[in-house]
Amino acid sequence: MGDTSPPQVRIFGTVISTYTRIVELTCEEAGLSHETIATAAQSQQNRHPFGKVPVVEVDGLELIESVAIAQYLDNAHNDSALQPTQPAARAVMDKWIALANNYLFPIFENGLVMPWIMHRVGGFPLDEDKVQRALPTVSRALGYIEGELSEDGAWASLGFTLADVFLYPIVRSVQLTPQGRVGIEQCERLHGWLASCEKRPSIVATRWESEV
Numbered sequence: 001m002g003d004t005s006p007p008q009v010r011i012f013g014t015v016i017s018t019y020t021r022i023v024e025l026t027c028e029e030a031g032l033s034h035e036t037i038a039t040a041a042q043s044q045q046n047r048h049p050f051g052k053v054p055v056v057e058v059d060g061l062e063l064i065e066s067v068a069i070a071q072y073l074d075n076a077h078n079d080s081a082l083q084p085t086q087p088a089a090r091a092v093m094d095k096w097i098a099l100a101n102n103y104l105f106p107i108f109e110n111g112l113v114m115p116w117i118m119h120r121v122g123g124f125p126l127d128e129d130k131v132q133r134a135l136p137t138v139s140r141a142l143g144y145i146e147g148e149l150s151e152d153g154a155w156a157s158l159g160f161t162l163a164d165v166f167l168y169p170i171v172r173s174v175q176l177t178p179q180g181r182v183g184i185e186q187c188e189r190l191h192g193w194l195a196s197c198e199k200r201p202s203i204v205a206t207r208w209e210s211e212v
């Protein structure tokens with residue numbers, strides 16, 4: 001008989017959201033049942049003070065901000081298995097999560113990913129000018145990641161950690177655009193890392209509808 005108990009983690013977010021997937025991925029890695037309740041970021045239903053998703057309910061807590069959410073789930077329910085204990089390794093992981101959130105996501109999302117989502121999902125004409133303007137910065141960011149992976153393996157040298165959990169949905173959404181796919185094909189290490197992640201059950205279980 002199937003498990004009829006309610007999901008332990010309730011995720012309020014948009015279904016094609018990068019950060020909603022980051023939390024879903026963490027749940028899968030921790031073996032936690034979860035459900036995503038479709039909630040638009042800038043809606044009255046959304047309880048994030050700055051209109052972002054996801055917002056999460058778990059263990060009687062309401063949590064916001066994906067770093068806090070992912071760390072809580074891993075610490076409370078997964079023996080912190082996604083976070084290195086050695087301080088230097090931990091600093092590498094934290095650095096890549098910060099780079100992902102503060103620089104990579106805004107660069108990729110604003111100039112490339114969102115124009116394509118607005119076009120493909122929203123049915124609006126593609127903002128070609130915006131995409132073209134963003135491409136040099138997107139290329140530089142991809143080149144930086146590739147350089148770091150080539151030099152010493154960067155976050156990927158740590159095994160699968162929360163850095164992978166954050167970086168995968170962010171980079172994968174770039175790969176799902178035509179320009180991003182071409183750019184990533186030129187980055188051998190980054191391309192290889194994405195391919196290796198794709199075999200992981202948590203990644204398979206959280207695929208976006210557009211990927212299937």
Ligand SMILES: N[C@@H](CCC(=O)N[C@@H](CS)C(=O)NCC(=O)O)C(=O)O
Pocket residue numbers: 017018019020041042051052053054064065066067
């Ligand atoms: N700092 C937030 C960022 C979350 C975020 O940017 N979510 C995006 C969706 S992937 C969002 O809510 N965008 C809507 C908006 O900015 O209006 C976190 O870590 O949870």
